[in-house]
Amino acid sequence: MxxxxxxxxxxxxxxxxxxxxxxxxxxxxxxxxxxxxxxxxxxxxxxxxxxxxxxxxxxxxxxxxxxxxxxxxxxxxxxxxxxxxxxxxxxxxxxxxxxxxxxxxxxxxxxxxxxxxxxxxxxxxxxxxxxxxxxxxxxxxxxxxxxxxxxxxxxxxxxxxxxxxxxxxxxxxxxxxxxxxxxxxxxxxxxxxxxxxxxxxxxxxxxxxxxxxxxxxxxIDAHAGGLGVIGADVKGYNLPCENQPVTSRLAVICGTSSCHMGISDAPIFVPGVWGPYYSAMVPGFWLNEGGQSATGKLIDHVVRGHVAFPELQAKAAASAQNIYTYLNSHLDLIKKSLPVGFLTVDLHVWPDFHGNRSPLADLTLKGMVVGLTLYQGLDELALIYLATIQAIALGTRHILETLQSAGHHISTLFLCGGLSKNPLFVQMHADVTGKPIVLSKEVESVLVGAAILGACASGDFASVQEAMERMGKIGKIVQPNHRDKRFYDKKYEVFLKLVEHQREYKAIMQGV
The missing domain is CATH 3.30.420.40 (ATPase, nucleotide binding domain)
Structure with a gap:
């Protein structure tokens, strides 16, 4: 035979x-x-x-x-x-x-x-x-x-x-x-x-x-990441975007910095957010691009600059883990009966250590940390690491709400990039925004996006949209913990107060 x-x-x-x-x-x-x-x-x-x-x-x-x-x-x-x-x-x-x-x-x-x-x-x-x-x-x-x-x-x-x-x-x-x-x-x-x-x-x-x-x-690299995730077939995953157009999706590419890609059928002008640009990422759609100038770089800066970092490094090496996997485990040890996120009830971070790209578009803004104590041990390092991740997620919420206020209708976030490998980072984005998170089967979605470009140039696919649907595969869905909504709403309220206060301090100091 x-x-x-x-x-x-x-x-x-x-x-x-x-x-x-x-x-x-x-x-x-x-x-x-x-x-x-x-x-x-x-x-x-x-x-x-x-x-x-x-x-x-x-x-x-x-x-x-x-x-x-x-x-x-x-x-x-x-x-x-x-x-x-x-x-x-x-x-x-x-x-x-x-x-x-x-x-x-x-x-x-x-x-x-x-x-x-x-x-x-x-x-x-x-x-x-x-x-x-x-x-x-x-x-x-x-x-x-x-x-x-x-x-x-x-x-x-x-x-x-x-x-x-x-x-x-x-x-x-x-x-x-x-x-x-x-x-x-x-x-x-x-x-x-x-x-x-x-x-x-x-x-x-x-x-x-x-x-x-x-x-x-x-x-641009973030646009390639968007191609690699935003067009995946979501049928059967019980996601809100399943019966909604692709414009209901926000691609968030999280690396050294983070970029937030929203597409629309018609041009939408969003204060503090780049665009609209026609066919800049997905042919036939208008693109708005929000962003945070320092995310992965900020987390590294906060963790590696802490006095307890050598202790963290040694303990992570002894347990054959990377430092962030170890920190996530350490947070689980110290949380007691509380949800992990609640550990930062008195600790708040404004994450613009390298200025604000979106939605305030203010290069002069600086980072802020409120709630420090004299304690400098590993517990304190874990808490400021957690508060920094929450601040980045709150920044994403700020961009998301600005996009929606201008006319975008976003129900689902599609995350990729190096930080999407960190389960704490992903869960915080789900909890803070209240949106389900879609992670790709291939974590390196930016590389898949670059390959999609080559696949389309070869003529093997009729369109970029077809290549996105066939080559973008869903790996995991992370749902928000809605029971924590009130806590993160309060954190967001403090988050917005921080920048308001920073601007007040700047006004006071002008002319000195």
């Missing part, structure tokens, strides 16, 4: 350039990651609020991780390649050589990172114009965007950089150019569109790919 011949499986490579590392994944047509690799990339901080990287370093890392994933699995042909990256600014001269974006003249450091805040005075002047275009960034441009950084270079590095520059790239666009050799970025391409031509022979060799591999138009 002759066995049935199975159809060959198609594979795609997704490359994600994050803040501190480059990652690649080999993803099949069903959205399963079959191979994964990562490599750290350098960050320079020559002075406070200045963060720089190297495009040569990043491209070399892209080539290394791509070759690694290809070598891990024997496949006949990889049909598509998709890139995503942080929205950092790459500067090269007319011969495409790196140009220094710093006073030191270090040409290797030719990227001003997304989280760089050097252009504070420039963004103030831009926002002071009250130009009508600012309505598309929530009414006020962020210092993390490219225009204020370009103005800073023009005013501070005119001869060494500005006048010598040949090309300014958003980092995702730089990667598409590096792979294809095409600088043209008009007409504007939708996510997943075929990116003009195949890889150049040089790029194909560097990446370890065949010259016939389709290269997709690239995306």
């Amino acid at each position: 002759q066995s049935e011949k199975q159809d060959p499986v198609n594979y795609y490579v997704g490359i994600d350039v994050g803040t501190a590392s480059v990652r690649a994944a080999l993803v099949d047509q069903f959205g399963t990651i079959v191979a994964h690799a990562d490599q750290p990339i350098q960050i320079w901080e020559p002075q406070p609020d200045h963060y720089e990287q190297s495009s040569d370093d990043i491209w070399a890392a892209c080539c290394t991780v791509t070759k690694k994933v290809i070598q891990q699995v024997e496949v006949a042909w990889i049909r598509g390649l998709g890139f995503d990256a942080t929205c950092s600014l790459v500067v090269v001269d007319k011969q495409f050589q790196p140009l220094a974006v710093n006073y030191e003249g270090e040409c290797k450091r030719n990227i001003i990172m997304w989280m760089d805040h050097r252009a504070a005075s420039q963004v103030d002047r831009i926002n002071g114009t009250q130009h009508s275009v600012l309505s598309y960034v929530g009414g006020a441009m962020s210092v993390e965007m490219q225009p204020p950084k370009l103005l800073w270079m023009k005013e501070n590095l005119r001869q060494s950089c500005w006048e010598k520059a040949g090309y300014f790239f958003d980092l995702p666009d730089f990667l598409s150019w590096k792979a294809t050799g095409v600088t043209a970025r008009k007409p504007v391409l939708s996510p997943g569109s075929f990116c003009w031509k195949w890889p150049t022979p040089e790029a194909a060799k560097d990446l370890g790919l065949a010259e016939g591999t389709a290269v997709a138009a690239s995306l």
Whole structure:
């Protein structure tokens, strides 16, 4: 008896350039990651609020991780390649050589990172114009965007950089150019569109790919994460969004920072939230993007800077756990009969240690901690860790409520990114917002999103929406504990009071 011949499986490579590392994944047509690799990339901080990287370093890392994933699995042909990256600014001269974006003249450091805040005075002047275009960034441009950084270079590095520059790239666009050799970025391409031509022979060799591999138009990393989660088929999961349009979903990508992606059929202007942008993430839909400038970085900052951190590190190592798994277990030990969240009844955090991106759009806001004592042991570290996670979740609620007040109708949150691996972080977002949380089967949804771009460029799917539904798979549903609603409503009330008080203190101190 002759066995049935199975159809060959198609594979795609997704490359994600994050803040501190480059990652690649080999993803099949069903959205399963079959191979994964990562490599750290350098960050320079020559002075406070200045963060720089190297495009040569990043491209070399892209080539290394791509070759690694290809070598891990024997496949006949990889049909598509998709890139995503942080929205950092790459500067090269007319011969495409790196140009220094710093006073030191270090040409290797030719990227001003997304989280760089050097252009504070420039963004103030831009926002002071009250130009009508600012309505598309929530009414006020962020210092993390490219225009204020370009103005800073023009005013501070005119001869060494500005006048010598040949090309300014958003980092995702730089990667598409590096792979294809095409600088043209008009007409504007939708996510997943075929990116003009195949890889150049040089790029194909560097990446370890065949010259016939389709290269997709690239995306910002958070947008790729949105593609990887927001379109998953939810039938049979008893979720409120099951019988609602995809616009009822909010994608929350939680990493070094967090981004909140809401889509709509018609443009919605939301104060303090970026957008609306047509087809910026999902073709055919308008995108609004909220965000928190420091989330994973804030948690690390609070935990690693605490005097009890060495004790935590030693105990976590002794129990063969990472520090956050150990902290979560420690909170369970000290909670007694209370729900874990109630341990912070007298401890409150305002999380804007790196300014507020959304919905207040205020770079000048600072972090606040209320309720400290003289105790500096491991219990206290666990409590401030918990309060920080709650503050981030309360910030998400603040963004969510602002989106809904403007006209979005959101019933379900779809979380991905590194922080979505932390069950305490996820549960707090469910409890604080009162919304069910959907987690992907593949935790690395940003990489799946990048691979979806490559899959669409290859022509294997009729649309991005079809690829999202087929390649995005649900892993776990986390429901909110509604019995704790009153407690988190009170925490939210305090949360909003904190920023109100901070502004009062600032007003008092003005003119001193």
